[in-house]
Amino acid sequence: MKTAISLQQNGQKRGYFAAALMFAFAFMPELALAAAIGIGGGTGGTEFQAFYNFIYAAATGYLGRSIAIVGGLIGLGIGAGTGKALPAVIGVFLAIFGVLGPTIVNALFTSATI
Numbered sequence: 001m002k003t004a005i006s007l008q009q010n011g012q013k014r015g016y017f018a019a020a021l022m023f024a025f026a027f028m029p030e031l032a033l034a035a036a037i038g039i040g041g042g043t044g045g046t047e048f049q050a051f052y053n054f055i056y057a058a059a060t061g062y063l064g065r066s067i068a069i070v071g072g073l074i075g076l077g078i079g080a081g082t083g084k085a086l087p088a089v090i091g092v093f094l095a096i097f098g099v100l101g102p103t104i105v106n107a108l109f110t111s112a113t114i
Contacts, residue, residue, distance in 0.1 A: 059102040068098025 058064060075091010 056102060056106065064102065065099055068095045071095055071098060 072091045072095025075094065076088045079085060079088025079091065
């Protein structure tokens with residue numbers, strides 16, 4: 001049987017972990033951006049070039065578009081089945097992001113202007 005004190009301590013630990021996670025996520029884009037413009041070795045890692053080319057081609061090609069369309073259709077189907085608009089909107093949004101997302105992310109990391 002858990003006491004109120006142990007539940008409170010468990011909640012505090014969870015709160016500290018969530019705060020640390022949000023703090024880390026807040027600074028990850030800066031680190032990624034620094035690597036993209038060449039600060040700290042952003043131009044290294046040529047051994048991963050083939051993997052990057054494969055993933056980018058798959059995400060922007062027919063595989064990525066198919067996944068995006070199927071995800072959008074699943075969201076629309078769930079929205080229609082439950083009678084709620086939110087799943088349908090999320091499905092359409094994810095389909096749009098699935099098609100445009102890889103190009104946007106690639107443009108962010110390869111742009112020279114900050």
